[in-house]
Amino acid sequence: MEEKKAQILEKLQKVFPEISETKNDFPYNRVDLRIEKNKIPAILFYLKDEMGYKHLVHITCVDWLEEGKFEVIFIVWSPVDKIKVFVKTFLDRNNPVMDNVDMIWRQANTYERELREMFGIQFEGLVAPKEFILEDWDDMPPMRRDFDTEAYARKRFFARPGREDARDVRQTIAERTGEEIPDFAKKYSR
């Protein structure tokens, strides 16, 4: 497996000299690499057509709030090599625009719609209905880390009164029976 991974990297590096490998905790069946965002369609095409990475496992996104970046991750898998390749790229958090890849895998369209709705990432040339899961959404995309879901829920929905002064069960029992809360349990108390 080690040689296979090295071969994959070598082969890719010949065509795309600018890729950098990143570390991961799965030594046997996973290769992680990072590349600029404008090379993404090219490298995915190359992986699919030349190297047999036919299967698109997932497209996902990580919100690096502190660094002001989104990291979009494409996971592809080869039924021959049995190795997953994670192709990662950074986008600017204030202007998350990248190329659409649904001409490579048709099913990428669904993942891209999801990322557009949940993180606000714009895929140039994506043809899809405006809404995916949410209906009449009028706030920040909800999966961004600076979206405060609790505040939003409090503002938008009715809450049953009594929730706020809900107490720790242990406290109630301790008062009723006159027992002490043991020290080990205290750190879980509110």
Next chain:
Amino acid sequence: MINDKNSQKIVDIIQNFARKHSLFVLAYGTGCGAIEIPPTMTSRYDAERFGIRGAATPRQADVLLITGYLTTKTVKRVIRVYEQMQDPKYVIGFGSCTINGGMYWDSYNTIKVLDRYLPVDIYINGCMPRPEAVIEGFIKLQKKIMEGRAEGAKHYKENLEWYRANQKKVLGPTTPHIQEYNW
């Protein structure tokens, strides 16, 4: 039509007795609690011995069982389904998500207090309630029906403006899925 008050009472008793023993439950699963319905209905717990059965369409159903959290998108459909049902109709809120939000209390997309949107006759608590609890809830509902206190539908009819205002506040004024309903 019977005008005499005492005869009406007897008719009511017979009517309630009949209603109580044929509760057709609409098979509309929302949230995770719907997974407890198959064991409740099938041979292990066999809810049919209490007269509780499944119904295929809203117009044939008596009970709308809300089995868990409702997203804002689902609640629009549920309201439509409820309004399509014919009298007598009852709503059972099932699981803590319908009572106060449960573990989804801070979710951006699920409603929390079901009785603001639909008239709930019985709540069954638990996350999720076991089939015993479900049957217990149904028996409570039957008791309520027998006593003539299960009047959610009537309450909904009388306080339609209040319910509509609540629904519109949360689901948006432009929501196209709720049409004005005329009994």
